[in-house]
Amino acid sequence: MKIKTLTGVVALALATLAPAVQAEDQPWLLRVRAVNLDSANKDSTGLDLNVNDKVIPEFDVSYFFTPNLAAELVLTYPQKHTVRSGDTRIGSLKHLPPTLLLQYHFDATAGFKPYLGAGINYTRFSSIDLPAGVSIDKNSVGLALQAGVDYALSKNLYLNLDLKKVQIRTDVSAAGDKLGRLKVDPLLLGIGIGMRF
Template sequence: MKKQLIAAAVLSTLLSGAAFAQQTTEGPWMVRARAVHLDSSNSDSTGLGLSVNNKWMPEVDVSYFFSPNVAVELVLTVPQKHTVYSNGTDIGRLKHLPPTLLGQYHFNANGFKPYVGAGINYTRFSGVNVLGGVATLDKDSWGPALQVGVDIPLSRNLYLNFDLKKVYIRTDVKAAGTKVGEFKVDPLLVGVGLGWRF
């Protein structure tokens, strides 16, 4: 009886070790490329009815897995150009660059790998030309970011990815150096793409 218990314990240890080894054969890194639709909430306290256009944009992220469940993700894109509107009238242009850093928890649901994330966004505004330079924006925005998504395995290291993020981006609007209100972009980002685990 004692030999059977020892054998069962050894077998259990070997199986759990094999399962862990299988989970980690992919390596700790993952890179995803997505097409993302930016849908801005567009609210402001200036009385100008400010908004920016919605658009599709490219996005790349790099993730590092500390364990099969816990990862950190850095989300990157290129500077994005937007048209600025006041109550639907074109009043200028701006660019923004919004890298985001997220901590994530990944689940394993019969091969599918849903995840949730939370972190921080930094947005740098540049190329601002609103009302011929009469209005200016603060160049820096810091805010929280929330995320849900899923990786669906296509092959050993290749995944189909669906991702949804809410990012809080806002900036002070000034005229002649005086703050006249706050503009909140606060976009919802809906993305689809491919991920490579290595």
């Protein structure tokens, strides 16, 4: 393929995408949310392991490739949880769970702009304080699903309601032998404010 032809194809592709990008002249969206973390706590170790539910802060940044297609990175700081066996506290740990999602945003109706997302979560467990000889896998990779809606309060300010289901799982071992798996798999319901720029 000649250089002029290749250049022409690239130019045509950029010209085709340009109107979609320019139609939404503020491609960045920042949000802060208060999120209720409700853990599924499915345990196959036989120890009835569970971690506590809590409300956590969440920060996310989205970039819109087109008015309808965006990528969102969800962040927080390491969250501390109490680990229990049944109702008995046996230790604690922290988890850092960044999540990357690809989203489709539907066209706005009466100020409401719903969206759906799917992506991947990576969780790193740290500051693990468990009974002697008990250990967990420090890394978890899983799927994440999302549904939410932004409501325009003004031109660049949005009220946000967001629901995510995330796979967070870790293998539990004692004296080097695997006992089973703890599936935290939280449901995350958040409310917050977003700003476009």
